[in-house]
Amino acid sequence: MAATIVGMLAVTITFLCGVWAVLYGVLLFFDVxxxxxxxxxxxxxxxVSIGYLEYRQIDTIERLADADCVDEATEPELYELVTRVAAQLDVPVPTVALSDRQTPEALAVGFRPHNVHLVxxxxxxxxxxxxxxxxxxxxxxLSHVKNRDAxxxxxxxxxxILARGLGTRLADIEKPGAAVVAIVPLGLLSTLVxxxxxxxxxxxxxxxxxxxxRAAVxxxxxxxxxxxxxxxxxxxxSETPNRDLREASGISSLSILPLEPDELEKVMLGPDGNREPSYWGLRKRLNRFERWLFRTHPPTNERIEQLAAYERQQERRSPS
Incomplete structure (x- = not known):
């Protein structure tokens, strides 16, 4: 964690200095x-703009999850269970929000422990x-809440977030004109960052x-x-249709398990549906590399193996 924090601070400083340098160069070019x-x-x-968007994070995530808040009167058993777990972890009881989707989703969102929603x-x-x-x-x-992971x-x-937002806005410019002198370097910088x-x-x-x-155990x-x-x-x-997984992709990184298909969906082309997409082998390899590089969760089988190791440790420690 310490190494990541130092690295991300360096990336942040590089990004902000890079944006400033490009804007400074453009303003000098136009003699402003x-x-x-x-x-x-x-x-x-x-x-500041991105900070505001982050402040609205809870509403955004709940909208992506298509979830509505429920109270204790509506879901008494669920609230009793959530309250007991929160007490065991010594965290405030979160607001519970339920989604009618059949995609298996479970996530805790909120910047501060006292303003957390369990979806x-x-x-x-x-x-x-x-x-x-x-x-x-x-x-x-709720262990994520205890650990201040959010x-x-x-x-x-x-x-x-800054780089993605900047890159998206730059890509939306249809006729850049003279602004291309700033768009190209900013686009490269945002992609790298x-x-x-x-x-x-x-x-x-x-x-x-x-x-x-580990905390849940x-x-x-x-x-x-x-x-x-x-x-x-x-x-x-794995049994959920890819269409439904795509609808839930906006919250995939926050859910207890990633809501993504294991492999890139293959759509056959041609009038008879018998022609493979162009460069399909390369696209599959690139997709696997991207999933490996940007995977936000350990593979589920590795997590299960680790939990099995915890179980064996408990058995060895328990009195015979």
């Missing part, structure tokens, strides 16, 4: 003064039919998922229960 102050102001405005889908509640297993899933998500990951993702930052945060995210698994006392829940959710995701 004071160029340095205006460039600094535009750079600061970008940061679950009906698909998760239908898949996890055992109370102990649902408790383990909730414990995993705050850490959001802060560390700042350069990635986005790729570097996303790879670094993905590596840290994988570590935080494993930490949340400490709460429930049974690695097997969490492993069973992950197995059921993974199987349900």
């Amino acid at each position: 003064s004071p160029a340095s102050s205006i460039a600094a102001g535009l750079t600061a405005l970008t940061v 679950l889908s009906r698909g998760t509640l239908n898949t996890i039919d055992e109370r102990a297993e649902l408790e383990a899933v909730i414990a995993h998500e 705050m850490v990951m959001t802060a560390l993702s700042l350069p990635v 986005w790729g570097t930052g996303k790879a670094m945060t993905a590596r840290l995210s994988r570590a935080r998922e494993q930490a949340a698994d 400490a709460v429930t006392g049974s690695p097997t229960v969490l492993a069973t829940a992950l197995t059921k959710l993974d199987q349900s995701i």
Whole structure:
């Protein structure tokens, strides 16, 4: 984590200095003064704009999850379970939001522990039919709250968010004209920062998922229960149509398991549907490389193996 924080600070400083330098150069080219102050102001405005978007994170995520808040009167058993797990982890009881989607989704969103929403889908509640297993899933998500993962990951993702936002806006410019002198270097800079930052945060995210698994085991006392829940959710995701997974892709990195198909979807071409897409072999390899580089969760089988190792450790420590 320390190495990632230092690395992301370096990436952030490089990005902001790069944006300032490009804007400064363009302003000098057009003989606008004071160029340095205006460039600094535009750079600061970008940061403030992204900060506002992050402040609205909860509403955005719940909209992507198509979830609505429910109260204790509506879901008394679920609230009782969430309240008990929150007490065990010594975190504030989150607001519970439910989605009617059948895609298995479970995530905790919120920058501060006192403003966290636990988002679950009906698909998760239908898949996890055992109370102990649902408790383990909730414990995993609230462990992220205990560990301040949302705050850490959001802060560390700042350069990635900035770079993606800048790149998207640059790509939307249809007739750049003379502004191309700024668009090209800014586009290259945003792409480089986005790729570097996303790879670094993905590596840290994988570590935080494993930490949340360990914390959930400490709460429930049974690695097997969490492993069973992950197995059921993974199987349900593999059976979910790719169309439904694409709809949930906006929250994939935040959910307990990634909501993505294992392989790139192959759509045959031609009048008879018998022609393979161009460069299909290369596209599959690139997709696998991208998934490996930007994977936000450890492979589910590795998590289950790690939980099995915890179970064996518990058995060795327990009195015969």
